[in-house]
Amino acid sequence: MSVLGRTIGFSILLTLVFTLVANLLPQMEGEAPREETMDPGELTMDSFVALGESLFRGKGTCTLCHNELGRAPDLLAIDVVQAAEQHLADHRYHGKATDAAGYLHESMVDPGAYVVRGFGKKGSNDTESPMPAVDRPPIQLSELEMDAIIAFLQAKDGNQITVELPAGPSAPAVSGEPGDGMSAAATAEEALVKFGCPACHTLPGSESVVGPVLTDVGARRTPEQIRESIVRPEAEIAEGFSGGVMPGDFATRMTVRELDMIVRFLAEQKG
Numbered sequence: 001m002s003v004l005g006r007t008i009g010f011s012i013l014l015t016l017v018f019t020l021v022a023n024l025l026p027q028m029e030g031e032a033p034r035e036e037t038m039d040p041g042e043l044t045m046d047s048f049v050a051l052g053e054s055l056f057r058g059k060g061t062c063t064l065c066h067n068e069l070g071r072a073p074d075l076l077a078i079d080v081v082q083a084a085e086q087h088l089a090d091h092r093y094h095g096k097a098t099d100a101a102g103y104l105h106e107s108m109v110d111p112g113a114y115v116v117r118g119f120g121k122k123g124s125n126d127t128e129s130p131m132p133a134v135d136r137p138p139i140q141l142s143e144l145e146m147d148a149i150i151a152f153l154q155a156k157d158g159n160q161i162t163v164e165l166p167a168g169p170s171a172p173a174v175s176g177e178p179g180d181g182m183s184a185a186a187t188a189e190e191a192l193v194k195f196g197c198p199a200c201h202t203l204p205g206s207e208s209v210v211g212p213v214l215t216d217v218g219a220r221r222t223p224e225q226i227r228e229s230i231v232r233p234e235a236e237i238a239e240g241f242s243g244g245v246m247p248g249d250f251a252t253r254m255t256v257r258e259l260d261m262i263v264r265f266l267a268e269q270k271g
């Protein structure tokens with residue numbers, strides 16, 4: 001083989017190795033549950049902000065919608081405090097907040113107080129928000145948890161943090177992804193909430209328009225098809241929806257029993 005041939009062969013090999021490593025890395029990280037537990041006695045503003053970030057990416061399920069896919073404003077990419085101040089001054093705002101922190105709190109408990117242009121529920125002409133109130137089930141964040149998220153949203157762009165550190169008890173344990181670090185669910189309903197399914201799907205007792213309604217999925221799909229949609233969402237994209245939205249890693253995060261319970265439960269939902 002010529003020197004040139006060998007050099008080219010070597011470059012191709014290097015590229016392959018890099019691609020392989022680059023592909024493996026996020027997967028390995030994704031499989032190691034990040035868990036943070038805090039001692040309230042040692043709570044500093046830094047750890048409160050870190051708690052807010054974990055909640056934003058994890059239990060709060062915010063990144064399911066607030067990401068670069070364009071279904072909701074990409075809060076990680078914009079200065080949220082600036083956006084809050086602009087929207088407070090907009091004549092379409094009809095809430096009660098007087099400052100950015102109040103606006104962010106209100107966005108979580110009463111998302112309809114202001115609907116960002118272009119992101120309203122289909123057909124509502126931006127008068128109704130598709131975002132669920134996150135202080136209610138299934139997400140159910142506490143006041144403390146919402147304050148931590150506000151602290152994170154203020155801190156990430158170098159804005160002044162105006163929420164106060166909680167005094168006293170409650171040491172929330174939170175984790176990186178919905179479901180990680182929580183104990184195995186005992187019922188199908190618990191498992192659905194644990195993995196954040198109601199954030200995107202209408203299920204008995206909750207509504208969301210991001211993914212297909214599942215209260216009749218048992219009439220439309222066989223249990224095998226339902227299982228496949230959860231384990232490999234990309235295999236078949238439900239009509240009228242786009243791929244790449246439903247997380248593809250449930251299979252690695254659910255126990256076999258949790259998956260079985262969910263499939264059986266959904267197969268019984270016949271509308």
Ligand code: HEC
Nearest residue numbers: 060061062065072083107111114115116119129131134199
């Ligand atoms: C099911 C999807 C969904 C989830 C989950 C969700 N949001 Fe939203 N959110 C939206 C959409 C869509 C909008 C834009 C429409 C509106 O203004 O209500 C929005 C708007 C907002 C706004 C107002 C932004 C602005 O520029 O005025 C804030 C703040 C916000 N969300 C925070 C959060 C936080 C924090 C969480 C997690 C605790 C969260 N959202 C969870 C869909 C979601």
Ligand code: HEC
Nearest residue numbers: 064195196197200210211212229233236237238241245246
């Ligand atoms: C971030 C939003 C999101 C989350 C979270 C989510 N899904 Fe989905 N899901 C979708 C979207 C969008 C589709 C349609 C596109 C597709 O088929 O991939 C879908 C499709 C499905 C389908 C196929 C429905 C049909 O009519 O064929 C099933 C079943 C399903 N999801 C179950 C679940 C379950 C169970 C969970 C929780 C473990 C879950 N999904 C979590 C967005 C989501």
